Amino acid sequence: MQYLSVAETAKRWEISERSVRNYCAQARVEGAFLTGKTWKIPENAKKPERSNRRESVIPLLDILQAEKESKFPGGIYHKTQIDLTYNSNHMEGSQLTHDQTRYIFETNTIGIENEVLRVDDVIETVNHFRCIDLIIDKAKSDLTENFIKKLHWILKNGTSDSRKDWFVIGDYKKLPNEVGGMKTALPEEVADQMKTLLKDYNARTEKTFEDILDFHVKFERIHPFQDGNGRVGRLIMFKECLKQKIVPFIIEDKLKLFYYRGLKEWDDEKGYLLDTCLTAQDNYKAYLDYFRVKY
DSSP states (O other), X not given: OOEEOHHHHHHHHTSOHHHHHHHHHXXXXXXXXXXXXXXXXXXXXXXXXXXXXXXXXOOHHHHHHHHHHHTOTTSHHHHHXXXXXXXXXXXXXXXXXXXXXXXXHHHSSOOOSSOOOOHHHHHHHHHHHHHHHHHHHTTTSOOOHHHHHHHHHHHHTTSGGGGOTTOOTTSOOSSOOEETTEEOOOHHHHHHHXXXXXXXHHTOSSOOHHHXXXXXXXXXXXXXXXXXXXXXXXXHHHHHHHHTTOOOOOOOGGGHHHHHHHHHHTTTOTHHHHHHHHHHHHHHHHHHHHTTOOO
């Protein structure tokens, strides 16, 4: 069997090299395989057909999983890792820039010059990449306390918080805390409230966009962990959208004030949070359009 390169195949099929890589990463080219970072494509491989028919649409989750496993650079998985990590961490006070976040993901190194970086920012960035991998791997699984605790453990492992006696990583908080000046569940109330929240949520066979947001609001009001609740909560929303075949979304830092208002006003006016998250969803749809991912 003779194999062609991406460039040779692109010329043969009269399409861009990016499109060829996307087809390979999406497992749409029979017999194609990776050698290092190079795709080898059978010379007799047929060009995948494009179709707008619903039955031909490959779910976003399948594409994310395929690109993750193949370590495909520059695709929707790559974009999601960087933008979701940067924005979610930045909302919680990380001082890393978008470029620094991208550099860490792409090179697994830290490039700085005449700058001082907080160690926790770097550790939590790398940990957040691992959290995204977990929600992609376990997207179809039901939400459980153990899964949510595992997300928290991965996110906070190795940080300065993990060395504090009163801070527990991967388990519920020991001390009362507030969020946005509002009281949250007391430590002794958390376990029962989380069990009730998950029982009620998992009892729904199919979840709507609003159901996912409602879970998020209730999760953030319980605030089960000492720190990291916002990031864990947003990871859960992304996972649940993937499971329900709803286009997911990334709350960008520029939307955070609208997002916080939506959380606070949910009981009286759901439109604030819905509109903010739908705006974020539209932004993610623009990514999907660019990478030619159907939804």
